[in-house]
């Protein structure tokens with residue numbers, strides 16, 4: 165099934181005006197054909213990657229023969245998923261022959277007498293950093309450029325030494341202090357780069373209903389960035405969409421008959437938090453109670469063994485699917501195993517992905533908290549972005565009053581992240597434990 169879909173010819177909808185500009189800027193009749201490259205930024209799902217990758221290959225195949233190009237994603241895996249997979253389907257309908265040398269991550273694309281190699285790299289993959297150093301490129305496409313380390317960007321651009329080579333960058337916005345905004349977008353004139361800003365209306369394949377659905381999933385700074393396409397700062401409250409009247413429940417709802425989860429943010433001096441998650445009949449995941457112990461406030465530290473005993477009390481009478489623990493607390497996982505909890509696993513700790521997900525689960529009312537979870541509810545009101553880091557272009561939460569917030573994030577990112585099937589996926593294998 166999957167194979168059939170991924171190899172089918174791409175079904176194009178009419179290109180929008182923006183996409184047409186992106187497809188033609190390098191062509192002989194274009195007034196900007198001598199520019200050194202193009203940047204496309206803006207909203208998610210706005211048709212940047214599809215139009216840019218097709219344009220890139222058409223330009224490369226028209227302008228060069230027997231040379232090398234690079235197509236880069238955040239990782240090789242994401243480049244293959246987001247760029248190469250649709251690209252192969254698009255090229256298929258247009259008379260190009262594509263041979264994928266999978267083990268070398270090279271696509272050889274040919275048509276008539278013209279044949280070029282397109283190397284696939286991941287900006288965050290260490291192996292890519294070494295491999296790209298030795299290569300001479302005639303063109304470079306960076307998909308999701310703002311997610312790559314600056315060092316990879318510098319290395320990759322320095323490889324484009326061939327006369328007539330061009331740079332192709334696309335991304336969603338990050339903070340206004342981000343290096344890609346400051347050093348590339350804001351200096352586009354001196355770098356001789358064209359610039360196109362995309363919104364979801366520039367993708368004519370999206371129905372109004374789908375666009376409305378995307379809009380409804382985001383709020384706050386992420387709405388500004390992913391829907392409005394603005395380079396807006398992560399400032400103030402992280403979960404400004406948290407609303408007591410919607411997300412805090414005074415009375416217990418009816419629960420489904422599925423096993424519960426516990427998430428744990430571990431601390432000795434700092435607070436140690438356990439949250440118990442149960443699924444309500446309306447499929448919301450509700451935190452029904454919390455455990456919150458601060459060694460510092462109580463002037464007494466607890467040992468792993470004591471915490472494991474507290475866990476035993478905390479979950480007594482409950483059917484538990486997994487205990488999902490702070491990944492840095494290996495010793496506590498061992499202590500839990502010793503007590504016979506064979507289902508303790510470490511959490512997925514991708515901070516920003518997790519925060520984005522928690523935010524969108526709040527906006528769409530997929531998670532809630534019983535009113536007895538006082539510390540968790542309080543932390544929603546004090547969990548803020550680090551404004552100094554924001555000036556450097558980094559999105560980092562202030563590491564203060566963040567313990568229950570981490571435990572909330574662990575649950576969402578480990579159990580509810582798209583592609584994870586609750587209760588059936590083998591978390592142990594996934595997280596290598």
Ligand SMILES: Nc1ncnc2c1ncn2[C@@H]1O[C@H](COP(=O)(O)OP(=O)(O)OP(=O)(O)O)[C@@H](O)[C@H]1O
Pocket residue numbers: 175176177178179180183206207208209210211212213214215250335336362367368369
């Ligand atoms: N002209 C088109 N015809 C058919 N489908 C299209 C067209 N343009 C875009 N799409 C589809 O719309 C979706 C979003 O496009 P694309 O991935 O290029 O957006 P993007 O701006 O790169 O999004 P993101 O910022 O999330 O990476 C994809 O499923 C793509 O196949």
Ligand SMILES: [Mg+2]
Pocket residue numbers: 212213214246307308
């Ligand atoms: Mg994209």
